[in-house]
Amino acid sequence: MNKNIFITGMCVLVLMMGLAACERQSNEEQSVSQESAPAVSEEQATPLSKEEFEQMYSDPVRFKGRSVDFYAKVATDPSKESNAIYIQAYVDPKNSEKNTMIGYADSSLNVKEDDFIHVTGTVADEYVGENVYGEELTAPAIEADKIEKTDYATAVAPALKTIKVNKIVKQHGYVMTLQKVEFAEEETRFYLSIENKSKDTINFNLYHTKLIQGSKQFEPEDSYYGTDYPELQSDILPGIKTEGILRFEGVDLSKGNLKMIAEGSSENYNLNFDPFKFIISTR
Structure with a gap:
């Protein structure tokens, strides 16, 4: 030039x-x-x-x-x-x-x-x-x-480690899949998908999702401002699949395994759901 x-x-x-x-x-x-x-x-x-x-x-x-x-x-x-x-x-x-x-x-x-x-x-x-x-x-x-x-992830919060999980939990046609987890210095990213294979609308509540490591509990970030991360939809119609990224603060991998707990529900109130649980080995 x-x-x-x-x-x-x-x-x-x-x-x-x-x-x-x-x-x-x-x-x-x-x-x-x-x-x-x-x-x-x-x-x-x-x-x-x-x-x-x-x-x-x-x-x-x-x-x-x-x-x-x-x-x-x-x-x-x-x-x-x-x-x-x-x-x-x-x-x-x-x-x-x-x-x-x-x-x-x-x-x-x-x-x-x-x-x-x-x-x-x-x-x-x-x-x-x-x-x-x-x-x-x-x-x-x-x-x-x-x-x-x-x-954003590559430019601002590059992954120091990635763990492929690909674990599926199914309940009453509610299918939740944890695809992978990325560990960056300032944040931890959970790549999650939810598919509705039932006949009723199902729901996902971000604020009922928790990340646990030992005796410490982490809450999900509720703001995606400034990022280009896809967000999971909260109300999912029959036959619909939604994918997104859940953000938590950065964790210390040396502190042990992680457990993510999410809650799902259905507009068919006759159905009962147990918490969706995923164990992530950090070793």
Whole structure:
């Protein structure tokens, strides 16, 4: 990507974000092309370490030319030109922080606000501007070599361990299947499906679901805000199957096996249901 185009496009994007000004590097620096750039060193080819990546946000210029590999959430709909796309993204999407400007020489990329992306590329420069209060704002400007759409779990809470369960519990045509469990640092994800093979509407109540480990009980998260996780439906008609992810806080696998207990019911009040129980061995 031509560096002049990259910086110009990034200025347009920052103005869309409400910044009042965009400071550019000197004309001499802007005129440097890819053809005249020196060969990439081994250090430049190696992606920034976690510590270096954190340092980049306070001093992007120090890391110019270095490779990066990161996940982010698109903060606003990108700006496009005929041959490039310019993206503002948050590398810390949970707190809407670590603002990052990304330029990519492929305007056909189909991403929009709130999408999660995986980016590889190089640090192009520091991006400087002012907000409406006159306060200086800075952000790394990244020239992307590749951008791929991904999901919340991969970008924000990657699984450290996955256990395939595929256990089915059936009662009166109420079929509950625990497919797998993913353990991330900050959350535990249960992939569950419920199928109604009865003649009556059946019900699932999230708030009656519990996760037990030893003497500790965990409650399910009731908010899916900011994620793209599918939610289980609560009222399931005959012949319908619903699938979703139940979220609990992160657990310590060294503390022993887990037991998930869920409750189901039917609008046929003559039927009695025992709790649906699943044991997950963490060994």
